[in-house]
Amino acid sequence: MGMTMTQKILAAHAGLDFVEPGQLIEADLDLVLGNDITSPVAINEIKKFEKKDVFDGGKIALVMDHFAPNKDIKSAQNCKTCRDFADDNSIVNFFDVGRMGIEHALLPEQGLTVAGDCIIGADSHTCTYGALGAFSTGVGSTDMAVGMVTGKAWFKVPSAIKFNLKGKLNKDVCGKDVILHIIGKIGVDGALYRSMEFAGEGVSSLSMDDRFTICNMAIEAGGKNGIFPVDDITLDYIKEHSNRTPKIFKADEDAVYDEVIDIDLSALKPTVAFPHLPEDTKEIGTFGDIKIDQAVIGSCTNGHISDLRSAAAQMKGKKVAKNVRCIVIPATQKIYKQAIKEGLVDIFIDAGAIVSTPTCGPCLGGYMGVLAAGERCVSTTNRNFIGRMGHVESEVYLASPAVAAASAIAGKIVGPTV
Amino acid sequence: MEARGHVFKYGENVDTDVIIPARYLNATTGEELAKHCMEDIDKDFVNKVHKGDIIVARKNFGCGSSREHAPLAIKSSGVSVVIADTFARIFYRNAINIGLPIIESPEAAAEINEGDEVKVDFDTGIITDINTGKTYKGQAFPEFMQNIINAGGLINYVNNKNK
Numbered sequence: 001m002g003m004t005m006t007q008k009i010l011a012a013h014a015g016l017d018f019v020e021p022g023q024l025i026e027a028d029l030d031l032v033l034g035n036d037i038t039s040p041v042a043i044n045e046i047k048k049f050e051k052k053d054v055f056d057g058g059k060i061a062l063v064m065d066h067f068a069p070n071k072d073i074k075s076a077q078n079c080k081t082c083r084d085f086a087d088d089n090s091i092v093n094f095f096d097v098g099r100m101g102i103e104h105a106l107l108p109e110q111g112l113t114v115a116g117d118c119i120i121g122a123d124s125h126t127c128t129y130g131a132l133g134a135f136s137t138g139v140g141s142t143d144m145a146v147g148m149v150t151g152k153a154w155f156k157v158p159s160a161i162k163f164n165l166k167g168k169l170n171k172d173v174c175g176k177d178v179i180l181h182i183i184g185k186i187g188v189d190g191a192l193y194r195s196m197e198f199a200g201e202g203v204s205s206l207s208m209d210d211r212f213t214i215c216n217m218a219i220e221a222g223g224k225n226g227i228f229p230v231d232d233i234t235l236d237y238i239k240e241h242s243n244r245t246p247k248i249f250k251a252d253e254d255a256v257y258d259e260v261i262d263i264d265l266s267a268l269k270p271t272v273a274f275p276h277l278p279e280d281t282k283e284i285g286t287f288g289d290i291k292i293d294q295a296v297i298g299s300c301t302n303g304h305i306s307d308l309r310s311a312a313a314q315m316k317g318k319k320v321a322k323n324v325r326c327i328v329i330p331a332t333q334k335i336y337k338q339a340i341k342e343g344l345v346d347i348f349i350d351a352g353a354i355v356s357t358p359t360c361g362p363c364l365g366g367y368m369g370v371l372a373a374g375e376r377c378v379s380t381t382n383r384n385f386i387g388r389m390g391h392v393e394s395e396v397y398l399a400s401p402a403v404a405a406a407s408a409i410a411g412k413i414v415g416p417t418v
Numbered sequence: 419m420e421a422r423g424h425v426f427k428y429g430e431n432v433d434t435d436v437i438i439p440a441r442y443l444n445a446t447t448g449e450e451l452a453k454h455c456m457e458d459i460d461k462d463f464v465n466k467v468h469k470g471d472i473i474v475a476r477k478n479f480g481c482g483s484s485r486e487h488a489p490l491a492i493k494s495s496g497v498s499v500v501i502a503d504t505f506a507r508i509f510y511r512n513a514i515n516i517g518l519p520i521i522e523s524p525e526a527a528a529e530i531n532e533g534d535e536v537k538v539d540f541d542t543g544i545i546t547d548i549n550t551g552k553t554y555k556g557q558a559f560p561e562f563m564q565n566i567i568n569a570g571g572l573i574n575y576v577n578n579k580n581k
Contacts, residue, residue: 024562037443041486044446048573051580067444074444124484124508140486140512142572150576154562188431189478193507222478224507277431364440364483383482385435387458 002252004160005227006195009135009249013118021159029059030134031112032147033121035103035360036064040078041141042122043085046149055151057090061112063103064096066360071367101332101358104128104216104300109332111242115230116249120144120153125300125382127218131211132238133230133248138219158224160195161186162257165202167266172416174310175210176302176380176400179217180271182263184281192222194258197251199229202265208237209304216301217382220278270415272378273398276386284403284415292397294377295326295408296389298356299363302380302401303331305338311405312344313418315351321411326353327362327369353408365389371396378407419540421498421519423470426456426463427532432475433482434509438491445487448494455491469496472538474530476502480509486516493518499538501545501556503527514563517571521545521556529554 003011003018011019013027034042039062046052054060062082067075079096086094095106104125107113115133119126122144129136139153147153163182183190196218198211206214211228218226228234230248238246270284297303297311308330320326328348330336336358339345345355362369363381371377371390376397379389384396399407402416409417436458438451445451456463473492479502480488489512492500500513503524513520519540526545530536535548543556559567569575 024560038484038486040446041490045573048577050577072444078444078446122484122486124482126484138484138508140484140489140508140515142486142515143511146515146572146576156560188481189504189506192478192504219508222481222506364435364443366440366443383433383435385433385482387439388435392458 001256002254004195004197004255004257005229005249005251006135006160006197006225007157009116009118010155010157019157021157023157024154025157026152026154027118029120029147029151029153030117031059031061031119032144033061033063033103033107033119033123033126034144035066035123036068036075036079036082037066038122038141038144040081042145042148043081045142045145049149051149054089054148058092060091060148061093061107062086062091062095063106064100065102065358066364067366068100068359069097069357102300102303102360105303105331105335108132108212109241109334111244114238114242114244114246115234116247120147124219125216127223127225128212128216128300130215130218130225130227131208133228133234135225135227137225158193158195159258160197161191162260163196163198164260164262165198165200165265166262167202167264168205169265169268172270172402173268174400174402175206175213177268177271178265179214180273180278180281180398181268183217183221183278184271186221188220188277188279189222191218193224196221196223196226198227203229204231205265207306208233209306212304213301220382270400270403272403272413273384275384275395275397278384278398290376290397290413292324292378292407292412293375294369294371295324295404296362296369296377296379296381297401297404298329298331299360299381300331301382303329303335305335307380307401308335308339308344311401312347314402314405314416315353315409316347318351318409320352320408324408324411326408327356328353329356330358332358362389378404378413380404421470421472421538423468423472423498423536425472425474425530425532425534425536426460426467427530428459428473428475430476431478431481432459434480434485434488435482437480437488438485443485443487448490451487451491452494455495464495467495467497470498471496472536473497473500474527476527477504479505481506484508486512489513489516489518501526514566515572517567519567523554523556526554526556
């Protein structure tokens with residue numbers, strides 16, 4: 001019996017020749033990540049250790065992105081806790097305001113994540129780095145604390161679902177529509193405890209940004225990780241961003257999958273997840289008018305430069321509808337600068353949108369776009385749970401940057417118009 | 419070891435945003451978080467919960483964010499065990515790592531009603547609904563996870579192992 005790509009990476013990091021689903025292993029970690037919400041809890045837990053030193057200050061990344069620039073005094077204290085800890089432990093990759101971006105866009109851009117890595121992060125969307133052919137999964141603060149001290153984590157080896165991608169995406173469709181379609185098909189626990197392994201000839205037509213978006217939301221189907229095979233697109237990205245050497249793992253020909261699901265990329269349409277679950281998906285054109293009060297374009301899911309380009313194409317020369325607030329958030333400083341250089345920021349501001357410094361703020365109802373009772377937001381973020389972006393009686397509709405931008409102009413949820 | 423208490427019953431896909439809304443994530447202690455536990459789906463929970471009480475819910479309990487604040491809020495509110503059809507994976511490992519007992523039992527999760535008095539024997543995995551007299555067998559943890567729970571969480575387990 002062969003192994004899946006995920007199983008091979010886990011076996012290599014556990015010093016084993018072979019692992020099988022259900023096996024409990026201890027794996028060596030290449031990177032341990034935390035943010036300003038989860039790290040303070042982990043730092044507090046470290047005090048309970050008899051051995052308190054971190055395993056490798058170069059293999060820990062702390063990103064102040066959730067409630068930073070600090071939204072209130074408690075958030076400021078939390079960032080200070082992280083800052084002091086980073087100083088005390090010689091943590092090189094401490095990303096504070098000015099250097100920071102949204103963690104899952106920032107770390108690949110900084111070259112800290114490459115193919116073949118085994119990564120944990122105290123943030124559920126850590127599964128994003130599977131786009132680069134790494135094993136990468138979200139954990140809690142205690143796992144993060146143990147990871148920072150021991151350089152190891154325990155895992156139950158997952159079985160996998162293989163998504164066999166065929167064809168090419170149409171012009172109005174992107175990675176966000178692919179993953180929303182998949183979650184709509186298998187449900188929010190459709191991949192519970194399992195890997196989502198993407199494969200097939202359709203992979204080569206997907207950009208790195210599309211792959212990041214798809215893996216980012218593996219957790220919204222309950223997945224342990226999402227992972228793409230490594231190809232020239234991956235290797236070019238890694239070469240451009242990192243001086244580390246990628247290690248390429250391939251699924252065995254006789255790898256065993258729980259299920260194989262065929263996805264015809266050319267048949268997909270712009271897709272929206274209705275409140276209050278990412279699985280409640282509908283294609284554009286299959287529902288009536290849904291007026292919106294706010295549009296958010298950004299986040300770890302869709303704050304990449306290609307996302308901003310796609311949104312700007314919809315908004316160029318147009319105005320955001322009356323009574324709609326449109327908030328655009330480039331995911332990193334580098335993306336922000338690129339957006340300025342390409343004139344995208346001018347397009348957004350001329351349209352009546354605002355452009356913010358990188359932050360996770362509105363996605364989780366933290367700040368920078370909290371919703372009032374009865375308000376509706378179309379958002380390129382990843383969750384639309386009850387109360388996710390504000391009041392428990394507000395609603396979040398998840399969509400692609402093109403749909404969110406076109407909707408901001410129309411004042412209601414519509415598909416791309418250009 | 420045994421837990422005994424009254425049941426708070428919830429449905430499918432109870433997510434971490436309703437267990438502890440993000441607006442309270444600037445707090446880091448269990449006591450502070452417990453004040454807002456379950457607030458967005460059950461405003462009365464914090465007023466009604468007593469030490470030892472039990473949460474019973476359907477599939478995919480704890481889906482969403484990796485915030486350990488969620489199991490911590492539940493544990494600190496006095497809840498002795500969470501029973502569900504299934505748990506979302508990050509919640510599952512967070513609960514084990516911080517020593518909040520959880521049990522998967524689709525039958526118990528389907529049949530036990532809000533307000534029932536329930537007893538859980540952690541050694542045998544037997545769940546008893548005292549109101550109906552019915553018993554259910556929860557799925558046992560693998561030995562490795564049971565050892566973490568017995569040590570009182572992952573940090574104690576690692577400390578013990580290094581001795």
